[in-house]
Amino acid sequence: MIDTKAKMEAIAEMLEGKIIEDAVGLEVCVKGAILGFPATLQALRAGFPFGVTYVVEVNVLEDPNQEDPLNLTVMPRYAKGIFGFLTRIFLLESKGQKVGDKKFDNSYLCSFNQHTVAERFIKYPHVIEKIEQLNTLTKFSEMGVKSKAGLYLSQPTNFNACDLDSMRVTFKLMGEIGQVLFEAF
Numbered sequence: 548m549i550d551t552k553a554k555m556e557a558i559a560e561m562l563e564g565k566i567i568e569d570a571v572g573l574e575v576c577v578k579g580a581i582l583g584f585p586a587t588l589q590a591l592r593a594g595f596p597f598g599v600t601y602v603v604e605v606n607v608l609e610d611p612n613q614e615d616p617l618n619l620t621v622m623p624r625y626a627k628g629i630f631g632f633l634t635r636i637f638l639l640e641s642k643g644q645k646v647g648d649k650k651f652d653n654s655y656l657c658s659f660n661q662h663t664v665a666e667r668f669i670k671y672p673h674v675i676e677k678i679e680q681l682n683t684l685t686k687f688s689e690m691g692v693k694s695k696a697g698l699y700l701s702q703p704t705n706f707n708a709c710d711l712d713s714m715r716v717t718f719k720l721m722g723e724i725g726q727v728l729f730e731a732f
Contacts, residue, residue, distance in 0.1 A: 551575070551593040551707060561715055562586050575599070575706045582722035584697070584729070588714070593706040598688070601717055603725045604697040617668055617694035617732050618660040623682055624653070651675055654682075664732070668692065671727055677720045684713050684720075694732040698724060 555566045555577055564579020564586070575590035587602040624643075643656035647666040655678070659665035669675060681687060685702040692698045698721060702709070 554706070554711065557711055558588055558714060561711075562588075562718065581718045582726060584722060584725045586718055586722070588718075590706045595705045595708075597705055598701060598703040599706050599709060601700045601702070601714075601721055602697065603699075603718070603721045605725045605729045606695050606697070616661060617664045617692060617728075619665050619668065619692040620658045621678060621690045621692070622656045622688065623686075624656055648675065651678075654679075664694075668727070668732060671731060674724060674727060677724050681717060681720050685717055692724070692728065694728055698728065 551574075555575060558577045559566050559579060562577060562579025562581060564577060567573075567576040567578055570576035570589070572591065573589050574592045575588065577588045579586055581603060585604040587604075588599060589602070590599045591597045622643075643652075644658055644662070644665075645652045646657050646659075646669045647662075648669055651669060657665065678690065681690065681700060685700065685704070687700050688703050689701045690698065691700075700717065700721060702717075
């Protein structure tokens with residue numbers, strides 16, 4: 548039997564934060580910080596079939612009504628090569644917007660609000676490698692990046708099945724991407 552409470556306490560310690568007991572609608576909610584940025588781990592329920600969401604906030608003092616120079620969503624492609632073509636024909640997977648990096652575009656579906664800013668972000672040193680590491684580690688279903696807010700990552704694995712070391716590395720990588728957002732965007 549997995550002790551959900553003990554796992555949440557371990558994550559709270561890792562994030563130097565605390566468990567939020569009264570989070571509306573969430574069984575799992577831990578808030579803390581990673582690399583100086585506010586970080587949250589949340590899940591509707593700890594068990595199957597609910598996944599977890601990681602959130603790292605970067606610009607907490609910015610005006611939320613200000614237009615975002617970067618609003619990017621990244622999802623892994625599930626069908627590649629000839630299967631990707633057939634999948635698009637049967638409308639099972641969209642073509643996505645091209646960022647400008649052939650390897651990245653072949654591996655991920657993207658949507659964004661400004662092409663030049665999205666391309667600059669993706670081609671920023673080590674960002675692609677960090678996204679690939681996050682995909683390998685979490686098999687994420689969606690990752691969102693907003694320059695004036697932060698980033699989130701949705702992992703389909705339920706909280707009880709997640710490995711603490713993987714969660715630690717996930718937050719570290721997201722914090723590093725958050726630093727890029729904070730400093731350059």
